[in-house]
Every structure is written in structure tokens, then in C-alpha cells.
Amino acid sequence: MSESDRYMLEREKKRDALRAAGVDPYGGRLPDVEAAVDVRARADGRDISAGEKLADFTARIAGRITLLRDIGKLAFLTVQDRTGTFQFGLSKSELGDAQWAVFKQLDLGDIIGGDGILGRTKTGELTLWLKTLIVLAKALRPPPEKWHGLTDVELRYRHRYVDLFSNRDDVYEVFRRRSAIIHAIREYLVDLGYLEVDTPVLQPIYGGAAARPFVTHHNTLDMDLYLRISPELYLKRLLVGGMERVFEISRNFRNEGISPRHNPEFSMIELYEAYADYHVMMERTEGMVAAAIAAIGGPAELVVQGGGQDDAKDRGPLVRSGEAELRDPPALTGRASAATFLRPFGEHTLNFAPPWRRAKYADLLREYAGLDIKDKAGVLDRAKEQGIYQKLTKAIGDGHVHVKPDHAAEGSLIDHDVLVNELFDVLVQPHLIQPTFVYDYPASICPLTRRHPGDPSIALRFEAFAAGMELGNAYTELNDPRVQEENFRRQVAGEGDETMAVMDEDFVMAMEYGMPPAGGLGVGIDRLVMLLTNSRSIRDVILFPLQRKGG
RNA sequence: GAGGGCGUAGCUCAGUCGGCAGAGCACCUGCCUUUUAAGCAGGUGGUCCUGGGUUCGAGUCCCAGCGCCCUCACCA
Numbered sequence: 001m002s003e004s005d006r007y008m009l010e011r012e013k014k015r016d017a018l019r020a021a022g023v024d025p026y027g028g029r030l031p032d033v034e035a036a037v038d039v040r041a042r043a044d045g046r047d048i049s050a051g052e053k054l055a056d057f058t059a060r061i062a063g064r065i066t067l068l069r070d071i072g073k074l075a076f077l078t079v080q081d082r083t084g085t086f087q088f089g090l091s092k093s094e095l096g097d098a099q100w101a102v103f104k105q106l107d108l109g110d111i112i113g114g115d116g117i118l119g120r121t122k123t124g125e126l127t128l129w130l131k132t133l134i135v136l137a138k139a140l141r142p143p144p145e146k147w148h149g150l151t152d153v154e155l156r157y158r159h160r161y162v163d164l165f166s167n168r169d170d171v172y173e174v175f176r177r178r179s180a181i182i183h184a185i186r187e188y189l190v191d192l193g194y195l196e197v198d199t200p201v202l203q204p205i206y207g208g209a210a211a212r213p214f215v216t217h218h219n220t221l222d223m224d225l226y227l228r229i230s231p232e233l234y235l236k237r238l239l240v241g242g243m244e245r246v247f248e249i250s251r252n253f254r255n256e257g258i259s260p261r262h263n264p265e266f267s268m269i270e271l272y273e274a275y276a277d278y279h280v281m282m283e284r285t286e287g288m289v290a291a292a293i294a295a296i297g298g299p300a301e302l303v304v305q306g307g308g309q310d311d312a313k314d315r316g317p318l319v320r321s322g323e324a325e326l327r328d329p330p331a332l333t334g335r336a337s338a339a340t341f342l343r344p345f346g347e348h349t350l351n352f353a354p355p356w357r358r359a360k361y362a363d364l365l366r367e368y369a370g371l372d373i374k375d376k377a378g379v380l381d382r383a384k385e386q387g388i389y390q391k392l393t394k395a396i397g398d399g400h401v402h403v404k405p406d407h408a409a410e411g412s413l414i415d416h417d418v419l420v421n422e423l424f425d426v427l428v429q430p431h432l433i434q435p436t437f438v439y440d441y442p443a444s445i446c447p448l449t450r451r452h453p454g455d456p457s458i459a460l461r462f463e464a465f466a467a468g469m470e471l472g473n474a475y476t477e478l479n480d481p482r483v484q485e486e487n488f489r490r491q492v493a494g495e496g497d498e499t500m501a502v503m504d505e506d507f508v509m510a511m512e513y514g515m516p517p518a519g520g521l522g523v524g525i526d527r528l529v530m531l532l533t534n535s536r537s538i539r540d541v542i543l544f545p546l547q548r549k550g551g
Numbered sequence: 552g553a554g555g556g557c558g559u560a561g562c563u564c565a566g567u568c569g570g571c572a573g574a575g576c577a578c579c580u581g582c583c584u585u586u587u588a589a590g591c592a593g594g595u596g597g598u599c600c601u602g603g604g605u606u607c608g609a610g611u612c613c614c615a616g617c618g619c620c621c622u623c624a625c626c627a
Contacts, residue, residue: 074584145562
């Protein structure tokens with residue numbers, strides 16, 4: 001017999017003892033349960049001295065037993081509900097022998113309800129002194145260690161339900177905030193007149209991003225389908241249809257590598273606004289984030305675990321190391337003040353107060369790399385210095401790098417703008433800690449993007465960065481059907497990345513009916529939640545991140 | 552896909568030079584009517600990730616595999 005079997009057997013014996021005593025170990029509906037936090041609020045209105053019990057203050061609370069202190073004929077249980085914890089006080093003489101016998105069959109992890117009267121113990125702890133004990137669910141497996149909780153990263157992801165109840169103060173809180181953030185964004189856009197829609201996840205033709213798709217199959221139609229990599233092409237059709245302001249919170253699927261910032265399925269919000277441009281989308285980005293921050297409250301005291309093993313070892317019971325100086329700084333208490341927009345992230349404090357910094361791509365390249373974007377020789381030299389040129393020339397032939405000598409510097413095999421882009425990633429992006437809109441990208445690295453009317457070498461695009469991480473991407477959208485069609489043709493011809501979208505004739509047809517000029521924006525929800533909950537891994541903001549079979 | 556780290560009781564973790572498998576929590580038995588990770592006394596509990604190998608002897612050394620984490624690659 002394994003040890004876990006022994007644990008189960010002990011608990012099954014207690015379950016059977018409950019049944020033998022006529023108590024259902026798996027109770028049903030329990031009306032009028034009050035949240036722990038609400039009982040506390042109600043108690044605030046009363047003056048209760050230590051050791052006092054208020055016969056007229058009754059309450060019913062339910063939750064999971066997280067602590068159990070049996071002191072003979074008296075016991076204290078700590079139960080946890082969705083709002084916090086509450087102490088139950090049980091006295092053998094008050095409860096009576098029958099109920100006391102029920103208590104004796106309880107273990108850590110069981111879910112119970114209690115009716116009782118409120119009081120304070122000698123030490124002042126707010127306590128519900130039970131008159132009636134209600135068994136709601138006998139747990140057959142023991143919870144993890146009560147002090148450390150579940151820290152094994154693999155077990156946390158594979159058994160997230162255990163992670164959630166045993167690491168309530170950080171893990172559960174992350175997902176509570178995630179919910180609040182999404183709700184706030186939705187409300188913000190709806191208030192602006194946006195319509196929320198659902199477009200196909202199963203797509204016969206995939207597009208809207210450069211990524212490898214997952215393939216699936218419909219049996220009856222005998223048709224291969226792709227899980228969407230982006231909702232973009234459907235949302236633009238809706239612009240044609242007259243949905244002038246439209247958004248979707250979209251689960252996207254990309255058959256790519258996995259990293260602390262990439263999960264095969266991830267959430268993104270995409271929005272399109274007719275008659276707007278990418279500058280308007282900057283304001284929308286700021287607005288959504290501001291709404292999200294307002295929804296989750298003031299400056300975060302929350303510091304969550306990273307995936308790293310070193311982090312796990314440092315982990316304290318409630319909050320992680322390194323955040324002490326960020327907890328309730330006196331200067332940040334004003335709800336409406338700009339300080340509310342300060343969020344801790346790793347060793348940084350990010351300031352999301354609008355307006356965020358707006359900087360042109362070329363200007364940032366000059367500022368952080370000291371490079372003139374038009375100086376082909378200088379860029380080439382720096383690329384060689386950084387080993388980028390060598391890496392790219394080595395990669396020629398595997399399909400990822402294309403030789404375009406006409407755009408290259410003298411003697412270079414690699415396109416100038418490709419080198420610029422690589423240098424930007426290495427030399428500039430890590431410096432973009434504070435929220436920053438990088439705009440006016442070189443057109444050649446985003447060939448499908450609408451050009452600046454006065455300068456065809458500039459694309460009307462921005463990317464939003466924070467903590468060195470890409471957070472969002474926006475465009476002044478192309479609405480010329482012939483240009484769009486030509487873009488598709490160039491992709492199909494393999495001129496761009498070979499994984500990019502195939503020709504979507506219906507999409508072109510839609511545009512031929514007239515699509516209003518529009519601004520379009522995509523924001524990674526998971527990454528935004530990471531930033532606003534100080535989570536270092538995307539897996540810490542996704543409830544059930546993909547794991548290999550087994551383990 | 553490449554490199555590095557980790558895998559020991561249900562959980563959190565020690566384990567020295569290769570020499571009887573350890574602690575805390577949890578669990579079981581007993582005591583306890585004001586505890587706060589309650590306490591005290593006694594006790595149970597092991598596929599040391601899996602499979603090979605070296606050795607008189609392997610948790611420890613070697614090889615292969617599996618899983619997780621990290622870095623890189625991939626990735627609007």
C-alpha cells in the first residue's frame with residue numbers, strides 16, 4: 001500500500017463514519033452563505049471586546065478547512081472562501097456530542113459550512129462560534145503542506161486546482177485580476193460604442209499574422225481546417241459590413257515554440273475603428289490599460305512566482321522577495337493620483353500613466369544604438385560587431401533569410417532593413433522598460449502595411465513595449481483592395497515569409513465593396529496580465545498552460 | 552531543435568568521500584476549553600523519476616530515456 005493510499009483510506013474511514021452517523025459527507029445546496037469578507041464588514045459596525053460573544057449576531061459561512069487546531073474539548077478551524085479566511089470556534093459543550101463527533105471526522109481540505117454567532121477570542125480574533133456544523137465535501141486527498149503550499153512548478157500547472165486553493169494569496173489573486181482586467185477592457189470599449197463579436201476559430205484559410213497554424217479536420221465535410229492564428233481578416237470584413245467599431249477577445253493558436261512569453265494558445269484583443277488611424281489606437285491602448293489598472297486597484301503589493309527554480313526557493317508564504325519597498329508606498333495611496341499607474345514589475349516600477357512615451361523607430365535607433373537608419377555602412381559594421389550579420393548569412397538557404405542585394409549595403413548579402421530590425425531588437429528593445437509606443441517602422445520590414453502618404457519608406461505602424469516586452473501592435477489599416485490583392489500575391493509567390501497567409505479571395509472581394517479607413521490594434525492579453533500582476537512567465541497567467549503528456 | 556539545471560515520504564526539503572534512507576508539515580494513538588503554521592508524548596509511512604552499467608556495495612559515479620524549469624533558436 002502506498003502512502004497516498006493510506007491517506008485516502010483514513011479519510012474514507014471518516015467518510016464512512018459520517019454516513020454511519022446519518023451525515024451526508026457530500027452536502028448539497030446551502031442557501032444564504034455569507035462571504036467571509038462581508039461578515040467582517042458587518043462586524044466592523046459592532047464593538048466586540050476580546051472574549052465576548054454576541055448572541056444576536058448570527059452568520060453562515062462556508063469554505064475549505066485550511067488550518068485545524070484541536071485543543072481537546074475546544075477547536076479552532078480556519079476556513080477559506082473566495083474572499084478570504086475566517087476562524088470557526090467549536091466547543092464540545094456548545095455543539096453537543098453528536099456534532100462534536102461530526103467534527104472529529106474532519107480533516108484539512110474538507111469543505112464545510114457553519115452556522116453560529118460572532119465573537120472574539122481572548123486574543124481578539126474574530127470567530128464564528130458554531131451552533132451547527134455542515135459537511136459539504138469530504139476531501140479524500142490531503143492538501144499540500146500548509147505553510148509552503150504547492151511550490152513544485154510542474155505540479156502547480158498540472159494540478160492547478162490545488163495550486164489555486166493552496167496558494168490563495170498569490171495564484172488565485174492573479175486570476176482574479178485577470179478577470180477584472182478583461183472585464184474592464186470590455187467595458188471601456190463598449191462605452192466607446194464598440195461592438196463585441198465572435199468570429200471563427202476554425203478557419204478554412206488562415207491569415208492575419210505570420211505564424212504556423214494548427215491543422216484539424218472536419219469529418220462530415222471532409223475538410224481540413226486551421227485553428228485561427230488571428231481574427232484580423234474577419235474583423236476587417238465586419239468593418240466593410242458597417243461595424244465601424246468592433247473588437248474581439250480572441251484565443252489564437254500558433255504552432256510555434258514555447259517560452260516564458262509564448263504559449264501555443266494565447267489571448268489577444270483585436271479592435272478596429274473606422275475613420276481612425278494608428279495615433280488614435282495609441283490612445284485606445286492607453287485607455288484600455290488605464291481602465292484595467294483602475295479595475296484591479298491601486299499599486300500592486302502583489303509579487304508572483306516566476307517559473308524559475310531559483311525563484312521558487314526564494315518564495316515566501318504570501319508574497320515574493322524583492323517587493324517590500326513597493327508595498328503600500330506612502331506616496332501612492334491617492335486613488336486618483338498619477339501614482340496609481342505605477343506598477344511593480346521585477347526590479348522595475350512601470351508607469352502606465354498616459355500619455356506614454358511616443359518615439360519614432362529611427363529616433364530610438366539613434367538614441368540607444370547611435371545609428372543613423374540611413375547609414376547602410378554603419379549599420380552593416382554594427383551588425384558584424386554584434387555577430388548578427390554572421391548569423392544571418394549562415395541562415396541563408398534555410399528559407400528564413402532572403403537575399404535582397406538591391407536594398408543591401410555595398411558588399412552585404414543581407415537586406416539593410418533586416419539588419420536594422422535585428423539591431424533594434426538587440427540594442428533598443430531591452431531599453432524600452434517604461435511603456436513606449438514605437439512608431440513609423442521602416443516599410444520594408446512590414447511590407448503589408450500602409451505607407452506614409454508623404455514618405456513611402458515609412459509604414460504606418462506602431463508597437464507598444466513595456467518591460468522590454470512587446471505588448472501590442474497597431475496600424476493605420478490598408479483599405480485599397482488592389483494593394484491588398486497584390487500583397488497576397490507577393491506572399492503566395494513566397495516573397496515574404498513562406499508561412500504567411502495564403503490568398504484570401506473573399507477578403508479581397510470584401511475590400512472591393514469598400515472598407516472604411518481604420519485604425520487597427522492588437523494587444524496581448526496574457527502579456528498585459530503579466531505586466532499588471534508582476535508575473536514573469538506567461539504560464540503564471542494562463543490557468544492550464546500546455547504540458548507534455550505524462551509526469 | 553541545441554545547451555544548462557532539477558527530479559529523495561502525500562507536501563516542503565536535507566542527504567558529507569560511494570558504506571544501515573533523514574527532518575519539518577501531514578497522518579495514526581494518547582493528553583489538553585481560547586488556539587493563530589497551537590503545544591506535549593509515542594508511532595506509521597520510501598519504485599531515492601525510469602531502464603541499463605561500474606562496484607563487495609549506488610540516492611550519490613557513468614550511459615540512455617521521460618518530465619519540469621532556464622537560456623538560445625523559432626515566433627508581426
